[in-house]
Amino acid sequence: MAEFDGLVxxxxGGGSGIGAATARLLQERGARVAVLDRATDAAPEGVLAVPCDVTDPxxxxAAVATVAEQLGGLDVLVNNAGIGxxxxxxxxDDAEWARVLDVNVTGIARVTRAALPHLRRSQHAAVVNTCSAVAFLGVRQRAxxxxxxxxxxxxxxxxxxxxxxxxxxxxAVAPGTADTPWVGRLLAAAEDPAAAAAALRARQPLGRLVTAEEVAHAIASLASPLAASTTGTVLRVDGGMTSLRV
Known part of the structure; x- marks a missing residue:
């Protein structure tokens, strides 16, 4: 499939996890891809890696301007950068609230604001935001x-x-608990990592964590020109976490 041929x-947050998997998949499907991340050392091979902190306007x-100049525009924006x-x-505390909201919410606004002039010139403009299953149901210790x-x-x-x-x-995509570096660090810090991992798997009806590649597939599907009539949709990639009781 090469439905992203000619698109940028x-x-x-494309240096690891879901972002890196998405960058790789978009490349495979024909896009010229740029990754914006604070750490780009592990960015997928072949992308334009631009160091960028989404909390710094x-x-x-500057990063969006660099991408548009070097790759010839901007058609698809995946707002994936986030922290837990x-x-x-x-x-x-208040400082932690400010920090998380600055990255996870205002960061989306900053990057999209910078991208809008370029998106308006595209015939296939698409934005996909990374949401979460916790937007739909209450999960303990995640206020x-x-x-x-x-x-x-x-x-x-x-x-x-x-x-x-x-x-x-x-x-937007709304993943359930995904097998990402942040979840790995969370489990490593638990008193009983094996038990914590089992609990995370058990709360998803599929009985396993969502993979980064599965979320990337959903992102690419929403961003694709083949989905030209899909907007205002939040696609849940959560193993049934928010909708099934089994």
Missing amino acids: AVVT AAVD ATGHVGEN LYSASKGAVLALTLAMAADHVQEGIRVN
Whole structure:
């Protein structure tokens, strides 16, 4: 499949995990891909790797301008950069709330704002945001993270409404617990990593973690020109976590 032939895609947080898997898949399907990440050493081979912190407006503007100049425009934006947080509502201080929301929510706004002039010139403009299953159901010890991803859900729908008449489609994916570096660090810090891993698997009806490649496939499907009538959609890639009770 090469439905992205001639298109330029930007993936934030593309240096590892879901972002790296997405960058690889978009390349395989014909896109010229740029990765924006604080650490780009592990970015997929063949991408344009641009160091960028999504909390820095000047860095974001410069990175997007670099991509558009070097790759010839911008057609697809994958807002994947994000950080995690654990604890109930009494366990994260104001500084942690500000930090997580700045990356997970305002970061999407910053990068999209910088990309909009280029997206408006594209015939196949698409934005895909990475949301989470915790935007749809309550999960213990995820108050701050859930709040940030609930905001991503609302932001996605608002962006889709704002830009649909400009020909810019905006969608999101909502993964369940995925096998990513952040989850790996979370498990490593647990008192009993094996038991913690078993608990994460058990809360997803499929009985296993979601893979980064599975989420990447969903992102690419939403971003594809073949999905030209799909906008304002949040695709759950969660092993049935939010909709099944088995």
